[in-house]
Amino acid sequence: MNVKEINDVYNNLNKKFQGAKVAKIDLHIHTPASKCFEKAGNTEDFCYKSLVKEAVENDIKIIAITDHNTFDGFNKVKNLLNDKNDVEFQKLQKNICILCGIEIDCLSKHLLAIFDVNFKEELQQKFMIEIGLNENCDVVDTYGPSKLVEIIENYGGIAILAHVDAKNGFFEEFNKKSIFSGRTIAKLLREKALCGIQYCNDSAKIKIEKLIQQRDYLGNDTKISFLKFSDAHGIVVNGEYTGRSGHKIGEEYSLIKLSESSFYGLKLALKDPDSRVICRIENTEDERPYIIGMALDCDLF
DSSP: OOOHHHHHHHHHHHHOOOOOOEEEEEEEEETTTTTOOOOOOOOOHHHHHHHHHHHHHHTTTEEEEEEOOOOHHHHHHHHHHTTOOOOHHHHHHOOOEEEEEEEEEETTTEEEEEEHHHOHHHHHHHHHHHTTTTTOOOBBBBSSSHHHHHHEEEEEEEEEEEETTTTTOTTTTTTTTOOHHHHHHHHHOOTTEEEEEOOOOOOHHHHHHHHHHHHSSSTTOOOEEEEEOOOOOOOOEEEEESSSSSTTTTTSSSEESSSSHHHHHHHHTTOOOHHEEEGGGGGGGOOOOOOOOOOGGGGOO
């Protein structure tokens, strides 16, 4: 077997290789569809396009548009990406996966529901009606969080607790008396569709992890991903972030090992946090050598 033949075998193996690669994800991004989004005098279309461009420029492979109690932001981005008159903007979608999402206000706490890019508007409306979101109500108080997560799963989505250690987070009062009992939190954390906990502060994350472990909220068989996202409420204009809360896109994100940049790949990875999720940016290097295939010269045997 000569060098050329070995190279041919190696190249063929590379084409077939489906191993996981580390990628940046940000699953909590707001648009002008959220009332608290700061446009800073810019047009809505400019803001929508800027958000996608900022994500691509920061090498983020998967984002989720998660406006408060509405899917309008995602639908607007999708429509803009389908605008054939803006060829340059259309090209951006080749470098990023944009998922359908919503941030739900449930009993004064916030929860992210994330669906595949093909989650159609008819299903969006049906989902919102079922959980009690309509023109006259922008808060879910018909169901508790565990039931809400169950409904999200029935629609094929995944759920993530939003900014648990900040305002309107499920662990905002972890050092005080919570509005939810320990049994309620334990039931919520063990729901199959709950795939992650978004935290803001590293020290709070450590305390929450200890609390969950001490009180055995997860049990023996359940694992949960701890994640960081931007929670962007604005765009970057002349180097300045316009939002009054959250962070500019690219400042806070999570690193995750993905087999593919898709909703399916994301879901698989979040279900395996020990080997797939890298929460802290300082622990990003994972370039350990691995074998992707072997070529043997049978003439030697």
